[in-house]
């Protein structure tokens with residue numbers, strides 16, 4: 102593990118003006134962000150907005166077609182991908198899952214499984230794990246490499262709300278214990294870990310960014326999920342000014358349709374605000390916090406993603 106870089110020092114990874122183009126279309130463009138040691142950065146945005154693409158550029162799995170992706174030398178990355186290419190018809194134990202992509206000693210395996218609370222499942226078949234146990238196994242696999250940077254692409258898939266809180270706690274404790282940087286891709290547009298230092302919202306480019314300082318404190322939220330939940334999750338609310346159509350073109354709030362979107366293309370109300378703290382966009386009242394914290398409302402938020 103790298104010990105030299107400290108938060109505020111040289112970033113572990115940085116993207117500047119980075120974009121990926123495929124089949125004549127920019128999947129994502131003009132992406133700028135950094136992750137330092139000890140920092141938690143969360144990428145949010147609607148489906149297809151370029152979160153995974155940006156995370157993959159950051160760790161070097163994808164090369165940007167414009168702009169730069171830089172990493173400190175000797176960086177070790179622990180990556181939990183959104184999708185895992187595993188043949189589920191083959192028996193696979195948790196122990197074997199851990200060693201599919203890197204050589205690990207039995208001690209490293211057990212230490213990592215212990216850290217995520219599933220040491221007792223080392224010999225269990227992966228297909229028998231619950232959703233939450235499976236996510237923990239993937240997390241164990243990533244942390245067993247003792248990464249400088251932990252990248253979690255939608256780590257809460259298949260995890261219920263109580264499990265979400267437990268996983269967020271776990272991610273925070275890994276950060277606190279090891280000092281690694283964390284890049285999270287959130288499945289949810291509005292709810293992010295309270296410990297997140299920087300939220301970056303993508304919508305084909307960086308739509309806005311800021312700190313999720315306003316943790317939900319509403320009585321309804323507390324009653325539903327308890328004070329513990331309120332201290333763990335934060336609501337980050339804002340609106341987009343354009344939608345990505347299924348064919349890749351972009352529908353803007355003014356009704357115009359263009360091939361691409363870009364912060365400087367004159368169609369974005371918030372163009373030029375990308376580097377500001379969008380505290381004016383955060384929701385501080387309780388009503389939305391309750392809504393955002395309950396699972397089904399997320400889909401509605403996304404469906405309503407026409408954005409003024």
Ligand SMILES: Nc1ncnc2c1ncn2[C@@H]1O[C@H](COP(=O)(O)OP(=O)(O)OP(=O)(O)O)[C@@H](O)[C@H]1O
Nearest residue numbers: 123124128146147148149150151152153154155183
């Ligand atoms: N190799 C590729 N070739 C062409 N298009 C691609 C490729 N990879 C991704 N895309 C497209 O790029 C866009 C961004 O994809 P990406 O996976 O980064 O989105 P995302 O924000 O992570 O979405 P989700 O929330 O649905 O996981 C999508 O429209 C996707 O279909």
